[in-house]
Amino acid sequence: xxxxxxxxxxxxxxxxxxxxxxxxxxxxxxxxxxxxxxxxxxxxxxxxxxxxxxxxxxxxxxxxxxxxxxxxxxxxxxxxxxxxxxxxxxxxxxxxxxxxxxxxxxxxxxxxxxxxxxxxxxxxxxxxxxxxxxxxxxxxxxxxxxxxxxxxxxxxxxxxxxxxxxxxxxxxxxxxxxxxxxxxxxxxxxxxxxxxxxxxxxxxxxxxxxxxxxxxxxxxxxxxxxxxxxxxxxxxxxxxxxxxxxxxxxxxxxxxxxxxxxxxxxxxxxxxxxxxxxxxxxxxxxxxxxxxxxxxxxxxxxxxxxxxxxxxxxxxxxxxxxxxxxxxxxxxxxxxxxxxxxxxxxxxxxxxxxxxxxxxxxxxxxxxxxxxxxxxxxxxxxxxxxxxxxxxxxxxxxxxxxxxxxxxxxxxxxxxxxxxxxxxxxxxxxxxxxxxxxxxxxxxxxxxxxxxxxxxxxxxxxxxxxxxxxxxxxxxxxxxxxxxxxxxxxxxxxxxxxxxxxxxxxxxxxxxxxxxxxxxxxxxxxxxxxxxxxxxxxxxxxxxxxxxxxxxx
Numbered sequence: 001x002x003x004x005x006x007x008x009x010x011x012x013x014x015x016x017x018x019x020x021x022x023x024x025x026x027x028x029x030x031x032x033x034x035x036x037x038x039x040x041x042x043x044x045x046x047x048x049x050x051x052x053x054x055x056x057x058x059x060x061x062x063x064x065x066x067x068x069x070x071x072x073x074x075x076x077x078x079x080x081x082x083x084x085x086x087x088x089x090x091x092x093x094x095x096x097x098x099x100x101x102x103x104x105x106x107x108x109x110x111x112x113x114x115x116x117x118x119x120x121x122x123x124x125x126x127x128x129x130x131x132x133x134x135x136x137x138x139x140x141x142x143x144x145x146x147x148x149x150x151x152x153x154x155x156x157x158x159x160x161x162x163x164x165x166x167x168x169x170x171x172x173x174x175x176x177x178x179x180x181x182x183x184x185x186x187x188x189x190x191x192x193x194x195x196x197x198x199x200x201x202x203x204x205x206x207x208x209x210x211x212x213x214x215x216x217x218x219x220x221x222x223x224x225x226x227x228x229x230x231x232x233x234x235x236x237x238x239x240x241x242x243x244x245x246x247x248x249x250x251x252x253x254x255x256x257x258x259x260x261x262x263x264x265x266x267x268x269x270x271x272x273x274x275x276x277x278x279x280x281x282x283x284x285x286x287x288x289x290x291x292x293x294x295x296x297x298x299x300x301x302x303x304x305x306x307x308x309x310x311x312x313x314x315x316x317x318x319x320x321x322x323x324x325x326x327x328x329x330x331x332x333x334x335x336x337x338x339x340x341x342x343x344x345x346x347x348x349x350x351x352x353x354x355x356x357x358x359x360x361x362x363x364x365x366x367x368x369x370x371x372x373x374x375x376x377x378x379x380x381x382x383x384x385x386x387x388x389x390x391x392x393x394x395x396x397x398x399x400x401x402x403x404x405x406x407x408x409x410x411x412x413x414x415x416x417x418x419x420x421x422x423x424x425x426x427x428x429x430x431x432x433x434x435x436x437x438x439x440x441x442x443x444x445x446x447x448x449x450x451x452x453x454x455x456x457x458x459x460x461x462x463x464x465x466x467x468x469x470x471x472x473x474x475x476x477x478x479x480x481x482x483x484x485x486x487x488x489x490x491x492x493x494x495x496x497x498x499x500x501x502x503x504x505x506x507x508x509x510x511x512x513x514x515x516x517x518x519x520x521x522x523x524x525x526x527x528x529x530x531x532x533x534x535x536x537x538x539x540x541x542x543x544x545x546x547x548x549x550x551x552x553x
Contacts, residue, residue, distance in 0.1 A: 011286035015127050017079040018053065023106065025123065026053055028058030028104040029116045035099040042083070042097045044144060045203030045218070048090055050113035050125070051083040052076075057103035060201065062096040063143045067181050074141060075100060081127070084133060085168075086135040087113065094144030094170065094202055103208025114301050124299075130294060138170040145170035146215060149182045154228055155445070158357045158367070159199055163212045165367055166263035167218055167306060168291055211305050217256075227330050228530065230319050231257045231303075233545060236310045237476075239266025240531045241521030242339035243293040244538025252542065257304055257331065259322065261309040265290025266341050266521075268531050270363030271385060272392030274432045275416065277532055289363070289531070304315065313483040316513045318552075325479075331395065334552065335545045338485070338512070338519040339538065340452035342473030347380070347435060355438055359446025360467045364389040369396040372466040376401065379448055380435060381470030382409050387417035389470055390427055399426045400482030403433045403451065430457035431455075437466070475523050486513040492525035508544035510537060515517070543545055 018026070030053065035041055037057075042049055044064040053060060059076045063069065073095065076082050083098055090110045106118065117124035138144055146164065150157055164171045174182035185206070191198060195208040201218035216222030233249050235242045238260035250256045263269060271286030297304065319332040337477055344354055344362040352360060359366050363414035364379075369392065377397045379390050383403040394400045402421070408431065411417050421427050430451070436459065437450035449464040475491040488492045494500075495518070496509040510518045519533035519542050521527060 006510065007372075008274065010133060010224050012128075014130050014137065015076070015080060016073065016130055017077075018081065018123075021081070023053060023055070023079065023122055025120060026106060026108070026116060029112045029119075030108040031140070033105050033107045035103040035105070037099055037101050037103075039099045039102075039103075041099060041105070042093045042095075044355070045092050045098050047093050048087075048110065048220075049093070050087055050108040050110040051081050051116075052097070053106040053108070054078050054083045055104040056101075056285075058100040059105070060098045060100050062098065063433065064096045064202065065144070065147050066198070067147060067185070068204075069181070070096065072271075078241050081130075084138070085133045085295060085298070087133060088128075088295065089304065089533055091221065092202065094138065102437070105204075110364065111301075114299060115157075117299050119373065121283060124293055128295065134172075135168065136275070139168065142170055142172045142284065143223055145172070145203060145299050146202070146219065147171065147200040148173045148197050149185055149200070150174055151175065151177065152273070154196055154359050155442075158371075158438060160197065160199070160212065160215065162357075162365065162367055163215065163263065163307075165196050165365060166265070166287075167271060168294075168491065169219060169221070216307055220243070222308060223303070223305060225257070225303075225305060225308075225324075225329065225331055227332065229257075230334065231333045233257070233335050233337060234259065234320075234331060235337045235339060236313075237261075237266065237339035237341050237521070237523075238264040238294075238304065239339055239341050239521055239534065240268050240290070240293070241534035242337065243290070243297060243340075244535040245337050245520065245541055246297045246302045246304075246341065246538075247293065247300060248539045248542040249545065252304045252546075254377045254542075254545070256297075256302045257333070258297070258304045259308040259310050259324075259331075260306045262307055262501040264304065264306065267344075267363070267385070268534075270365060270389075271390050271531075272364060274388075274531060275412065276530075283483070286531075308412055311479060312486070313338075313517070315483040315517065316518070320516055335516045335518065335544070337541060338480075338517065338523055339400070339521045339534075341475045341522045343476050344469070344472055345472045347469065347471065349435065349438055351438055354380070354442065355440060355467075358442075359440060359465055360438070360469065362469055364393055364468055364510045368466070368468070369393060372397045374398050375466060376454060376462070376464060377468065378403060378462065378464050379434070379462040379468040379470065380404075380474070381466055381468075382406060382412040383470060383472065384414055384417060385422060386470035387413050389468060391417070391420055391424060393468065394424045394427050397426070397466075399428065400424075401451075401464075402427055402429045403430070403435065404431055405434055405454070407431050440465075474524070483514055483517070485517060485519075488525045490525075493519035493523055496523055508547060510541045511548070516552075518544065 223355035232254035520537035
């Protein structure tokens with residue numbers, strides 16, 4: 001198959017045409033609506049809808065970036081439908097839609113769309129595939145989403161772009177020195193030093209020096225959450241384990257809310273290639289696996305809130321309550337699943353925080369790889385994640401210096417990765433070595449790294465501007481103190497028979513010391529720290545939740 005044939009096939013899947021018989025099957029899920037020529041059906045940043053199936057006329061889909069720029073992406077004619085991933089999540093549209101001629105459509109709400117996807121499996125598969133491919137094209141072409149405006153190299157940009165990329169959200173970056181519209185925006189808002197960058201939301205609103213919470217609100221990833229709602233299950237953490245719980249619980253009719261601090265997929269999403277996950281013989285990137293699971297969760301009606309860190313768990317009432325970090329909002333859940341994973345471990349370096357995001361990174365995504373093209377980099381760590389990152393970075397950097405404190409990788413890394421590292425000529429393994437100092441300045445970021453070899457007692461200085469830390473993680477359980485969830489001496493959550501006190505027969509295998517609170521994945525004591533194991537626990541806990549809820553009024 002040629003590249004042209006591949007493009008045609010992908011385009012056909014992104015813009016499928018429904019047969020009359022298929023439209024007839026959709027009719028029971030929607031309602032007939034009519035629009036006049038030129039009338040707007042939906043507006044970027046404002047309108048939320050499920051799907052529009054064109055029965056007469058056409059819908060013109062246009063780019064819109066909040067700065068007033070608009071251009072045509074495509075037109076949906078009779079038998080085609082408008083919508084993409086935002087519509088599955090109930091988030092505002094990232095594009096505009098206008099009627100071409102007199103238009104009749106079959107309009108589906110978000111809830112009706114989800115019902116269609118479940119009731120009509122084959123049809124639903126084509127619709128979801130089209131939605132995914134349309135989002136991929138939006139990412140490739142930077143259609144819709146946020147526009148970030150800042151001088152090149154601004155230190156805040158890496159964190160914002162990293163968050164947007166991790167959550168599969170299209171965006172553009174404009175330099176006010178070379179772009180006329182960005183320059184006009186700066187002249188209008190007159191940002192001071194602490195106001196950079198500027199962010200233009202799809203609805204045209206402008207934020208100065210926005211947080212990821214600001215971006216989440218303007219893009220709909222952080223929807224309003226009511227303290228009056230009572231969820232069957234609140235899942236804290238959207239790593240592989242949490243996503244598995246969300247998908248299985250929602251598919252079985254439970255109402256599910258997922259709270260995630262940074263991005264769906266957790267630390268697994270940072271893996272360049274997972275090669276030992278069942279069913280993917282050629283491997284799959286962590287981001288791709290997480291993205292598929294996220295879409296699957298939206299299909300079943302999971303409510304996802306990102307970024308939404310949990311601040312406290314309150315267990316003295318029922319339903320249980322989760323207090324949002326930095327807010328007095330208490331969210332109610334009949335059961336709570338803790339899949340909050342771990343925090344990245346940080347070495348004891350005096351000025352480490354100064355260089356985070358400006359030369360020191362805790363994951364290796366395409367964004368970071370692009371920054372270190374043709375440079376030498378240092379990567380610290382000897383686990384599987386470190387090995388995957390080293391191999392990935394070696395295809396971009398001129399050389400990867402891999403630092404470990406042990407004598408070899410044998411006890412900490414899978415053999416296939418050890419062999420691949422040995423076969424990669426531009427990866428150099430430094431055993432019994434660690435970073436002892438970082439040098440640089442706020443404006444330029446990291447410039448030099450001092451490394452000590454504990455065997456030879458020698459220290460060497462490298463002119464390195466990019467360091468990747470993969471030295472493990474610590475359980476994210478410090479916020480559970482007010483609830484009394486018991487943890488082991490390392491902070492991992494005890495479950496089932498590992499909980500001291502009451503007989504194990506009174507507690508499900510994944511249930512914590514607090515009834516109705518469950519723990520899965522990396523945060524659970526004695527868990528197997530593997531993606532497949534986390535997914536398995538995420539699926540297994542759902543039957544235990546059913547058992548708990550069956551005993552409650």
